[in-house]
Amino acid sequence: KNEVEQSPQNLTAQEGEFITINCSYSVGISALHWLQQHPGGGIVSLFMLSSGKKKHGRLIATINIQEKHSSLHITASHPRDSAVYICAVEMGNDMRFGAGTRLTVKP
Amino acid sequence: DGGITQSPKYLFRKEGQNVTLSCEQNLNHDAMYWYRQDPGQGLRLIYYSQIVNDFQKGDIAEGYSVSREKKESFPLTVTSAQKNPTAFYLCASTRTSGNEQFFGPGTRLTVL
Numbered sequence: 001k002n003e004v005e006q007s008p009q010n011l012t013a014q015e016g017e018f019i020t021i022n023c024s025y026s027v028g029i030s031a032l033h034w035l036q037q038h039p040g041g042g043i044v045s046l047f048m049l050s051s052g053k054k055k056h057g058r059l060i061a062t063i064n065i066q067e068k069h070s071s072l073h074i075t076a077s078h079p080r081d082s083a084v085y086i087c088a089v090e091m092g093n094d095m096r097f098g099a100g101t102r103l104t105v106k107p
Numbered sequence: 108d109g110g111i112t113q114s115p116k117y118l119f120r121k122e123g124q125n126v127t128l129s130c131e132q133n134l135n136h137d138a139m140y141w142y143r144q145d146p147g148q149g150l151r152l153i154y155y156s157q158i159v160n161d162f163q164k165g166d167i168a169e170g171y172s173v174s175r176e177k178k179e180s181f182p183l184t185v186t187s188a189q190k191n192p193t194a195f196y197l198c199a200s201t202r203t204s205g206n207e208q209f210f211g212p213g214t215r216l217t218v219l
Contacts, residue, residue, distance in 0.1 A: 004149065033208065041195055043210035086149070093157070095140075095208075097149030 003027050006087050006098035013105050019074040021101045023087030026068065034061050034072050035086040037100065043086070046072070077105045110134065111211035113198050118216045120192075128183045128214045130198030137203055139181035143167060144195040144213075153196075156181055157203075185216065192218045 005024045013019055023032070034046040047054050047061040049070070054061050058077075063070040074081055082105050087098040111132040120126045130139065138157045142150040152165030156175040170189025175181050181200075185192045198211040 002149070035210075041197075041213040041215065043197060043199075043213075045207045045209065048207050088150070093155070093163075095152065097142075097151075099147060099149045 002098070003096045004087055004089055004098040006085075006101050008101060009099070010102045011104070013077050013103070015078055015105055015107050017077050017105075019077050019081070019103065019105075021072045021085050021087075021103070023070045023072070023098055024068060025070075025087075025089045025096075027089065027091055027096070029089040029091055031090040032063055032070050033088040033090065033095075034070070035088060037084040037086060039083070046085075074103075077103075079105045079107050081105050111198060111200055111209055113196075113211035113214050116212065116214060118214055120216070120218050122218055123187045125187060126185050126192075126216065128185065128196055128198075128216070130181045130183065130211055131179055132181075132198075132200045132209070132211075133179060134200060134202075134209060135178070136200035136209070137178070138201045139175070140199040140201075140208070141165075141171075141173065141181070141183045142197045142199065144197060150197065153183065192216060 007022045031050045033048050035043050037043045058075045060073040084100040084102050086100045114129045140155040141153040144150050151167050153171050154173040156162035172184045195215050197213045199208045201208050
């Protein structure tokens with residue numbers, strides 16, 4: 001079993017819909033990262049959080065340390081949000097990655 | 108502009124040849140990392156370096172080697188001992204552990 005599980009694996013939405021991507025992990029962590037990977041392969045860090053909630057534009061990330069769970073929400077989704085979203089957890093010098101959620105937003 | 112560069116973006120090699128992937132950063136970051144990404148799997152750590160002239164094996168170091176002679180540079184050599192080298196390779200750096208990771212654009216290596 002992977003230490004970091006993401007759901008769903010694939011997600012298709014219509015433009016404007018509210019999106020939720022989930023991440024569950026089974027180990028103690030010092031921080032959790034949400035990353036965005038575009039079709040060309042480049043990865044951008046969206047959030048790093050260790051508690052509570054963070055918001056950046058239309059993106060919101062939450063984490064529940066007790067439940068070992070994090071969610072990434074996208075409000076008013078747009079086709080340019082189409083990408084693979086990756087959850088990663090940090091354990092000291094080590095990092096473990098989920099397999100990613102492929103999001104496609106249709107116009 | 109500060110950032111991480113990897114070159115080349117696409118690389119093709121014959122089986123049995125060693126190949127070196129470049130990673131350079133001008134962010135003045137201490138720590139650098141190499142990851143491998145295969146379809147449907149999460150990134151896996153190959154090697155990491157927290158300081159010049161020091162590096163540690165990650166989860167899948169077999170068949171790979173690295174060097175860290177300069178703070179800015181962390182090249183990865185994929186040797187002929189790597190059984191399945193065709194993959195997408197990503198380099199990343201952080202100021203120190205526990206900070207946001209910055210990723211390079213990646214190199215897609217295909218071994219024929």
